[in-house]
Amino acid sequence: xxxxxxxxxxxxxxxxxxxxxxxxxxxxxxxxxxxxxxxxxxxxxxxxxxxxxxxxxxxxxxxxxxxxxxxxxxxxxxxxxxxxxxxxxxxxxxxxxxxxxxxxxxxxxxxxxxxxxxxxxxxxxxxxxxxxxxxxxxxxxxxxxxxxxxxxx
Numbered sequence: 001x002x003x004x005x006x007x008x009x010x011x012x013x014x015x016x017x018x019x020x021x022x023x024x025x026x027x028x029x030x031x032x033x034x035x036x037x038x039x040x041x042x043x044x045x046x047x048x049x050x051x052x053x054x055x056x057x058x059x060x061x062x063x064x065x066x067x068x069x070x071x072x073x074x075x076x077x078x079x080x081x082x083x084x085x086x087x088x089x090x091x092x093x094x095x096x097x098x099x100x101x102x103x104x105x106x107x108x109x110x111x112x113x114x115x116x117x118x119x120x121x122x123x124x125x126x127x128x129x130x131x132x133x134x135x136x137x138x139x140x141x142x143x144x145x146x147x148x149x150x151x152x153x
Contacts, residue, residue, distance in 0.1 A: 009035035013043050019079070021054040023115065028088055029063045037071035044077045052079035058111035060085035062092075075100050084108035096145050104142045106135060 013036060016022065026032040044050065055069065055078055062068035064087075072078055073091030080102040086093040096103030113125045134140045 009033075009039040010043075012036055013039035016040065016050045016053070018050050019052050019054075020050060021056065023056045024061055024069070025057065025059075025115070026061055026068075027059040028061075029068055032061045032068045034067060034071075037069065040077075041071035041074065044074055048076070051076050053077060054080040054082065056082040056111075058084040058108045058115065060088040062089040064088050064090055066091070080104075082106065084111045099145050099147045102148045103144045104148065105144050106130075106142045 024033055024037075040050070053072070055072055057069070060069075060083075062070045069089050070091045073089070073095055075095065078092075078095065078101045081092060081096060082104045083089075083092075084106055085108055086096070086105060092101075095101045107127075107129045110125065110127050110129050113127070117123075117125050130136055130142075132139070134144075135142050
């Protein structure tokens, strides 16, 4: 049996480098790695690093009061946001609307299937969800602001 190594949020935050991609799971404020996002925020505000992160999750990671993913809502900390729900993270939504970060919005369910496929080392997910909507690659591919320069579908 493999021995599990437990580390503090500060140690974990220090493992994250500029331009890394992060993901978290949970719903609203439940199961979000609050200590880690607080430690990342603190580190960024003190040192300016890590910067230009890509952050992705399927269901919202906050509760409109500055907790959860809202800790990452600082210009320069995030470069790209790929999420399935913006309603409970108004500071992140503001960065997206103001073209401060590249922002995508995909179907929550499809994103859950994508994370499951990644964990199972599958080649991907095929779905008809979102066809003929803004999620359809022919109509924007989930891009929600003007600075997005990359296609994910």
